Amino acid sequence: MAAVFLNRLILQTVKTENNCIRRCFGKHIVQRTAPAQLSPAASAPRLSFLIHTKAFSTIQDIQDERKKKKKDGTAFSNTGRKISERIIHVLDEKGNDLGIMHRADVIRLLDERDLRLVQKNPSAEPPQYQLMTGIQIHEERMRLREREKASPKTGPTLTKELTFSSNIAQHDLDTKSKQIQQWIEKKHKVQITIKKGKNADEPENKMEEIFNQILQTMPGMATFSSKPQPIRGGKALMCVLRPLTKKEENEYQETQKKDTLNKENGNDTDSDVLQL
Template identity: 75%
Template sequence: MAAFLLKRLMLQTVKTENNCIRRCFSKHVMQKTTPVHLTLIASAPRLTYLIHTKGFNPAEDTQDEKKKKKKNDTTFTNIGRKISERIIRVIDEQGSDLGVMHRADAIRLMDERGLRLVQRSATSEPAEYQLMTGVQIHRERLRLRDSKKARPKTGPTLTKEVTFSSNIGQHDLDTKSKQIQQWIEKKHQVQITIKKRKNTDEPENKMEEILNQILQTMPETATFSTRPQAIKGGTALTCVLRHLSKKEEKTHREAQETQQRDTLNKENGNDRESDVLHQ
């Protein structure tokens, strides 16, 4: 009996020691692992220091290149010594081609002559530069600005509409003709519609004569875009007037000059014939 109690006491002691060892080991492991978790949690705010980069977008890059190219095409200025190309073609201030040379030689030539260097063409191979004086650069800028202003603006053509009766008075017709002329000078198209008055006897070609009369008030400016044509069963006549093109304006001027020369020659011929008869 005593032996059994002693054996049981020994087993209980071993079990207690094992539990103590397990608790101590677990505590030791927790002490080692806890700082690791704290370190991970504390390091999380460091993500705010990451560098944000812009994603690659080919469309945006293409637009940026177009804007940069357009800006380079429209600028005309002295570049000084900032020549990006190593080999360039140089033109002197008189417009003579000096040939292809190294950029160092071009800078030396610019300093010797006291001139400025302007990029003429960046697309040619090699790139083309010109030596110019300050006065030449100023004049070239003025020329480019004037040519840009004179360049026609592209856009939709506006169409104005005018409608009136065939029995319109002359004063009202003159007023409408002036208004139409102002629109034509602004490069607008003008649609004119003339309505035939009911229960009245008038010549069949009266409405067409009115349209021709309006056109004759501005022969050097306007012409028919669409010829007069009957609408609404013949009760109205419509046409469209537009501004003359540059080619048409030139042809009209030449025709007028030819007509004036013929008239002068005819008058001079009649004067000679009268002089012969008097003799």
């Protein structure tokens, strides 16, 4: 009696499992075959599915990522184990060429030698990487930071304009000279136009003297970008002042030092002659 009951229980369990399997497979089959039974007007979801799957092109993603890195100029950093390319060109920590390697071999080498991986040339084919120690990466970052601080910040050079008459009073000229100096300190160019005064007794070279007087108030700071030249049929003179470059500033300082030494040596020589 117990054996018959056990057999019925086993059969019922098998039957229940078969029903569950048929329901699961039936649902899956209906889902797969349903799009084929739809009318042509209802085929839009299929098209959107195909368009969506097109975005998963790994080759396109890698190419886009390389272009983005090349354009943005990624910072110097440790790549770690996240190597997007299968095959890369590897240099060791001393700069020796290790040749073309698979990323799995590179990761194994990193673990064996306790090194880091840094991207050197992402635009190369294959991309170039270098093995480095943590100290080397730190030193390279510091060197790049110092270079960035030393390099002048490139930007558009502004040109300020200033116009006044040659009859200007000395107090007003001093005020304008201070304004020009402030612009020069901010690395701006200054275009100065001096109109000829109505005074008939005015010397012909007075406007040029005013330009030189303004320039003498900024020794070692500015020079002529364009020298004074007549405009408006000779009724005015115009020039452009610009700040000195770093090289010109150094040369000016060296010249000042030499002049100072020459004066000191000249004074010493005079005193010796007097003693004789």
